[in-house]
Amino acid sequence: MENARSDACGVSHLERVLSSGHFAVCGEIGPPRGADPSEVLRKCEYFRGVVDAVNLTDNQAAVARMSSMAASLLTMQAGLEPIMQMTCRDRNRLAQQSDMLGAAALGIRNILCLSGDHVTLGNHPQAKSVHDLDAVNLTAMMRGLREGHFLSGDEVKTPPELFIGATANPFGEPFLARVHNLKKKVASGAQFIQTQVVFDVPRFEKWMQACRDEGLTEQTYILAGIAPVRSASTLKFMRNNVAGVHIAEEYIQRMSAASSKEDAMDEGVRIAVETIQRVRDIPGVAGVHIMPVMWESVIRRVVEGAGLLPRPDVLESPPAEARSASELTP
Amino acid sequence: MSKLTEKIAAFIERHPTLYRIIFTLENAVKKPLFDCRECGQCILSSTALICPMRCPKELRDGPCGGTLPNGRCEVDPNMDCVWYLIYKRADKLDRLPLLDTVQKPYDNRLRGTSAWINLMAGRIEGVKLRARPKKRSSAQTGTSPLAAAETSDQKSSSAAPGARS
Ligand code: SF4
Numbered sequence: 001m002e003n004a005r006s007d008a009c010g011v012s013h014l015e016r017v018l019s020s021g022h023f024a025v026c027g028e029i030g031p032p033r034g035a036d037p038s039e040v041l042r043k044c045e046y047f048r049g050v051v052d053a054v055n056l057t058d059n060q061a062a063v064a065r066m067s068s069m070a071a072s073l074l075t076m077q078a079g080l081e082p083i084m085q086m087t088c089r090d091r092n093r094l095a096q097q098s099d100m101l102g103a104a105a106l107g108i109r110n111i112l113c114l115s116g117d118h119v120t121l122g123n124h125p126q127a128k129s130v131h132d133l134d135a136v137n138l139t140a141m142m143r144g145l146r147e148g149h150f151l152s153g154d155e156v157k158t159p160p161e162l163f164i165g166a167t168a169n170p171f172g173e174p175f176l177a178r179v180h181n182l183k184k185k186v187a188s189g190a191q192f193i194q195t196q197v198v199f200d201v202p203r204f205e206k207w208m209q210a211c212r213d214e215g216l217t218e219q220t221y222i223l224a225g226i227a228p229v230r231s232a233s234t235l236k237f238m239r240n241n242v243a244g245v246h247i248a249e250e251y252i253q254r255m256s257a258a259s260s261k262e263d264a265m266d267e268g269v270r271i272a273v274e275t276i277q278r279v280r281d282i283p284g285v286a287g288v289h290i291m292p293v294m295w296e297s298v299i300r301r302v303v304e305g306a307g308l309l310p311r312p313d314v315l316e317s318p319p320a321e322a323r324s325a326s327e328l329t330p
Numbered sequence: 331m332s333k334l335t336e337k338i339a340a341f342i343e344r345h346p347t348l349y350r351i352i353f354t355l356e357n358a359v360k361k362p363l364f365d366c367r368e369c370g371q372c373i374l375s376s377t378a379l380i381c382p383m384r385c386p387k388e389l390r391d392g393p394c395g396g397t398l399p400n401g402r403c404e405v406d407p408n409m410d411c412v413w414y415l416i417y418k419r420a421d422k423l424d425r426l427p428l429l430d431t432v433q434k435p436y437d438n439r440l441r442g443t444s445a446w447i448n449l450m451a452g453r454i455e456g457v458k459l460r461a462r463p464k465k466r467s468s469a470q471t472g473t474s475p476l477a478a479a480e481t482s483d484q485k486s487s488s489a490a491p492g493a494r495s
Contacts, residue, residue: 141435
């Protein structure tokens with residue numbers, strides 16, 4: 001980042017990594033569809049020492065799973081920093097605020113606000129889809145909590161310390177909406193942004209250019225989404241079934257050309273590493289968010305391959321004045 | 331709104347039959363024209379006269395991440411993403427700058443009430459007649475995203491044959 005600061009400050013490790021100008025690396029864990037904590041802990045082993053923080057999804061794809069907050073706590077117990085995801089699909093503004101306060105009380109500092117896949121796409125299509133707030137308003141509400149007030153205006157007795165994130169999809173249509181959307185989220189307090197997976201670098205570059213023109217890269221940290229895939233069929237599945245993913249034909253061909261399973265896996269790693277290196281060269285990209293699709297064990301290979309190991313060791317406890325200094329106000 | 335309109339609104343609200351007549355009139359205009367969903371907190375004037383409450387997620391601040399490449403909705407691929415339509419129409423009407431306004435959180439108490447009367451009562455914000463003038467210098471607003479949007483819009487409009495306008 002051009003505006004990199006040499007001193008690490010922030011309420012979370014991730015914020016300190018970013019604010020000190022390091023290229024950040026995030027991972028992602030989907031909580032299990034059961035009550036066994038060891039599944040989360042086992043996955044954490046792959047990520048420890050390899051990423052700066054790890055996302056815990058919130059009923060991803062509208063499928064009921066262990067809660068993001070509980071999985072975040074387990075992640076912390078395993079010595080990793082969590083990024084708790086919170087969608088607008090399952091909770092109204094009351095539940096969102098109370099969950100945030102609860103999460104902060106447990107020590108969770110990073111929050112990622114998103115709208116969430118619609119209930120009809122998941123395993124309980126009969127459910128009521130809440131969508132009380134949208135992701136923009138959710139982001140603003142989280143900033144409000146940090147500043148000491150509920151959405152109602154009432155005072156929050158002990159405001160939570162938060163590093164607030166939001167998502168962006170550079171590949172959806174229409175293009176301008178994708179820039180506006182980010183602008184609104186940044187104006188509402190998004191301090192970091194995680195993007196949809198990048199399988200079309202030119203389009204991503206074009207979106208980054210638009211973000212730079214709007215001055216957004218000066219106000220928020222943009223982390224590009226990277227997805228290592230193990231086979232051509234996974235890639236095709238993503239293209240056909242995951243909303244908002246855009247995959248350039250070139251990658252499908254490269255994955256299909258692999259002669260064996262191992263070959264395909266190697267190619268998947270190569271594509272991920274190569275994409276990281278390409279997005280890293282784009283001005284304004286502050287890090288990557290790596291989402292291995294059902295393939296957590298690959299994370300070390302990818303991060304190592306991209307030359308991003310070892311991960312930086314930033315201050316454990318930030319100086320007292322760090323919080324205000326770290327707030328990126330638009 | 332002014333004190334007078336507030337008084338009129340209060341009067342109407344004390345008379346349920348009168349309220350119903352006005353609300354029916356409003357619906358008679360807004361339903362066929364804008365496919366209005368009676369949210370009672372109308373923002374049609376800043377969404378290029380397309381009701382965003384048709385979105386299955388009722389998003390009032392722009393599209394979700396799931397809009398399909400052909401401009402259809404991720405939830406129901408048989409319908410166009412309303413935000414795709416809004417951006418296309420806003421571009422045509424030269425009202426794109428209005429689309430980066432952050433909307434207030436929706437007040438659920440207003441669902442199924444008359445937006446006209448709510449407007450008179452001062453419960454909701456007024457109508458935006460013009461796209462707000464660009465505040466920043468052209469260097470900052472960047473003509474490129476707009477230009478980029480135009481080109482990508484032209485491309486995608488041909489890719490979405492079913493897109494109503
Ligand atoms: S694709 Fe468009 S209409 Fe469908 S849920 Fe997303 S924003 Fe709403």
